[in-house]
Amino acid sequence: MHNLNQTLAEQLNISKQEIEKRKSFLDFTKKDEEILLAYKPIIAKHCNGIVKNFYDFMTQYTEVSTIIGDAETMRRLYSAMNRYVLELFDGHYDKDYVSKRLRIGLVHQRIGVSSDLYLSAIYRLQLNLHNTVAMYEMGNKDYMDMFSLRQAINKIIMFDIQFVLETYYSGLVNQVEAAKSELKTYADSLEKKVEDRTRELEELSMRDMLTGLYNQRAFFEYLRKEISNAERYRESLVLCYLDLNGFKAINDKKGHQEGDNVLITTGKLIKDSMRESDIAFRYGGDEFALILPHSTLEEADVFAKRLIKNFRVDEMQGVSFSMGIAAIGPDVYVDAEALLSAADKEMYSAKAKTKKRRGFYVSSVYVGD
Incomplete structure (x- = not known):
């Protein structure tokens, strides 16, 4: 110069x-x-x-x-x-x-x-x-x-x-x-572009292409990280695990395209119902999960009621859901597999009630009781 x-x-x-x-x-x-x-x-x-x-x-x-x-x-x-x-x-x-x-x-x-x-x-x-x-x-x-x-x-x-x-x-x-x-300057710019593109690809690899929610791979990464954070700072953490009721009938009678539309709408309703700090996933098929950091069973119940309300407003072609909720902290903590297993068990407990009457059912547990 x-x-x-x-x-x-x-x-x-x-x-x-x-x-x-x-x-x-x-x-x-x-x-x-x-x-x-x-x-x-x-x-x-x-x-x-x-x-x-x-x-x-x-x-x-x-x-x-x-x-x-x-x-x-x-x-x-x-x-x-x-x-x-x-x-x-x-x-x-x-x-x-x-x-x-x-x-x-x-x-x-x-x-x-x-x-x-x-x-x-x-x-x-x-x-x-x-x-x-x-x-x-x-x-x-x-x-x-x-x-x-x-x-x-x-x-x-x-x-x-x-x-x-x-x-x-x-x-x-x-x-x-x-x-x-x-x-x-060009090399730095190129390096940043590569980093940004790598980050984008990494993000895409952790996203469900249909709903835009995080996928199962991302679920386990986030769940382990959030459990670790909760334990480090002695905070509560809640995992919600839900399965759609009546989804198979939509797929069988109206075809996969209509079934995809139901999944897409479910993803949108979950995002509309959750807080900014919550993390939503499509776990697979018609199963979805949410991690609620810094939350208790009472706060998870508020979320579940909000999601039920949004489902009813949207009508969803008669599709409802069964949700299992599992909470840990601030005294007792378990690993990701144990927490998922507890939420899954509660989900099946809620789903059992749909055999008697169709509707929305939620079952919750504090892991450690």
Whole structure:
């Protein structure tokens, strides 16, 4: 992430001391700076020709002409290159000068000029400068002075290349970091989607597809967990277990579709009758179960009466239910199988009464009495 409060040089930790150190590595001395400044008038005289020769050569390549794109951009580049060539011979190569080189690298990197294309271009410019020096050299007997000028040109070009490429590499590092960040964000997002989907699938695997209630697999998981919680906190817990009366006749006479409708309606009536903290299940066939945490037999009886009332309002084609209720805690606790067995026994006790008279029957027991 770029810091907009810092210059490029500051972001790349390029200080005045760093600049002088790099000059030292190149043996780029004050004498070299003076030589370049001394020959600036000669370079300025030939600058347009140097730039023209440079672009005449470079625009032969489709990659370069494609990046430039149009005549207006070409004119701007001509003007910018003229300034750049003259700046090479300014004689002052301080932090401001380095900042301009860094910006060149940044602009090139942003518009898609590859580092190898940049190096080819700067080499072509270096040749053009040497050719200009060669023209002047033919009328100058001070060959030692010309040799020093050539060396100074090589040094300033290498000095520039360091900073331009540093910006390139910094840009690439930023791109890599941005890509890593995007990849991490995507991976985190994908991981969350997988977790969410796994949770959804897990939830679906514990749901009865017909009624939307939890299924038998979920029943045993929840019952064991709720018994454990009740025992840990010394609370009461109630299990209601009910079986529909008259359901087989509906299935036999009107078909399974009508039987399914009865089961679906039963599931809805149970959900409408229970509290938010209660947990409802279709145990299998026409058998249903409810876990009532933090509840007593009296509270379970209130639920049973509410469910009977809702069944009668809906009419349910004459279908009723028999319910067995078993309670544990806060003094005595049993395991899930024992509690289910007690509720099942009470359900059959209630169902036995339907042989004499059809209707709703409830039988309850406190396990431990």
